Amino acid sequence: MGRAHGVHFIECGLIDGASWIHGLGYQPHVALYEDPLLLRRKMERYGVRFSQVDAAYPLSGRDGPLYGVPYVLKTIPWAKHAGAPRIATTDGLHKPEGLDDHEAMELMKRAYGQIVEVAEAYEITINIEVHGYFTTNPERMAEMLAFCDSPYLAMNLDTGNTFIAGRDPVEFCRRFQQRVTHVHVKDVSESLARAVRGHETGIAVSQCAIGDGVNAENIRQVLGILRDRGFDGVLSMECEGAGGPMIERSLAWLRRTLAELGIAEQ
Numbered sequence: 001m002g003r004a005h006g007v008h009f010i011e012c013g014l015i016d017g018a019s020w021i022h023g024l025g026y027q028p029h030v031a032l033y034e035d036p037l038l039l040r041r042k043m044e045r046y047g048v049r050f051s052q053v054d055a056a057y058p059l060s061g062r063d064g065p066l067y068g069v070p071y072v073l074k075t076i077p078w079a080k081h082a083g084a085p086r087i088a089t090t091d092g093l094h095k096p097e098g099l100d101d102h103e104a105m106e107l108m109k110r111a112y113g114q115i116v117e118v119a120e121a122y123e124i125t126i127n128i129e130v131h132g133y134f135t136t137n138p139e140r141m142a143e144m145l146a147f148c149d150s151p152y153l154a155m156n157l158d159t160g161n162t163f164i165a166g167r168d169p170v171e172f173c174r175r176f177q178q179r180v181t182h183v184h185v186k187d188v189s190e191s192l193a194r195a196v197r198g199h200e201t202g203i204a205v206s207q208c209a210i211g212d213g214v215n216a217e218n219i220r221q222v223l224g225i226l227r228d229r230g231f232d233g234v235l236s237m238e239c240e241g242a243g244g245p246m247i248e249r250s251l252a253w254l255r256r257t258l259a260e261l262g263i264a265e266q
Contacts, residue, residue: 005251009051010043011088011236014078016071032074036082043083050084051234052127052156052182058092059111060104060134069111076115076122086125086182088156089115091132093201104134105143112147119152127156127182130172131202136165138175145179155179159219160186160206160238166198169218170225177229183222185254186238187213206239209246211253220257227263 013029021027030039030053043049055075057068072089079087089112096104112126119126134140145155157180162169173180188197189208193215206213223235239250258265 003047005248007251008048009234009236010048011050011052011054011234013054013056014075016074032078036078036080040081040083050079050082051236052086052088053079053082053084054088054129056088056090056129056131058096058132059089059108060091060099060132061096062098062107064107064111069114072115072126073118076118076124079124080122084124086127086154086156087119088127088129088182090129091134093132095133101134101140105140108134108144109147112144112153116148116150116153120150123152125152125154125181127154129156129184130158130161133201136161136167136201138167138172141176145176154181156182156184157222158184158186158202158238159215159222160184160188161202163188163215163218164193164197164203165201169215170221173222173225177225177231180226180231181233183226183233183235184238185210185219185235186215187211187219187250188215189213204238206246206250208239209253210237210239210250211257212249216253220261223257223261223263227261232266 014032015029016032018031019027022031053075055072057071058064059068072087075087115126128135128144130136145153155176157173159169162172187206187208187210192207237250237254239246241247
């Protein structure tokens with residue numbers, strides 16, 4: 001589908017291990033036991049490559065150092081061989097149980113310190129994705145981006161998660177525009193916004209075609225801010241497949257909007 005529509009970048013999640021769902025072909029993630037070089041060559045035959053891979057086990061909880069940090073560290077060399085220049089990481093959706101905010105932030109600071117040290121050696125960017133209890137709070141996000149003085153610690157902006165958390169995606173983008181290296185373009189349906197906006201911190205995908213929801217104008221303004229900043233990264237659409245039509249409508253809207261804003265597609 002990517003080749004048919006002229007889409008040259010894809011993003012996927014990674015799993016450390018396997019499951020029966022994965023073995024039967026239903027799992028949308030890639031397993032770390034799959035050889036990254038062979039996968040890279042296969043993707044090249046289809047004219048696609050990774051813009052980013054996700055290793056987003058929540059790092060804010062008490063089990064973040066036990067499970068999340070080794071998971072991200074194992075992903076870094078795999079991503080290098082697979083040709084993925086970025087890895088998405090994040091916090092948990094809710095306030096971590098058994099920790100106050102200061103304790104959780106200190107936990108994440110140590111975690112990102114370990115992760116970024118390795119990422120620098122492999123020249124892989126570690127993106128903090130806007131997705132959870134801490135990362136959708138702009139003050140906390142600013143603190144997290146200051147965990148390490150490194151060009152390899154950056155931000156994955158998510159237009160849908162900022163909106164569903166009750167924030168203003170435009171202001172969020174404006175504040176952090178210099179740290180954004182990858183964008184999840186996600187719309188929000190009117191019914192979903194009415195039901196959970198301000199009560200949740202993230203949604204997996206758009207449940208409507210991008211451009212058909214109540215977040216469309218925010219997305220347009222975000223694209224304008226990034227254009228003016230000189231952003232040349234990847235816009236990763238996140239929406240339900242619905243057999244293809246929803247993705248096709250989303251892609252058509254995004255391309256039309258980019259053209260209206262004078263943004264050249266690379």
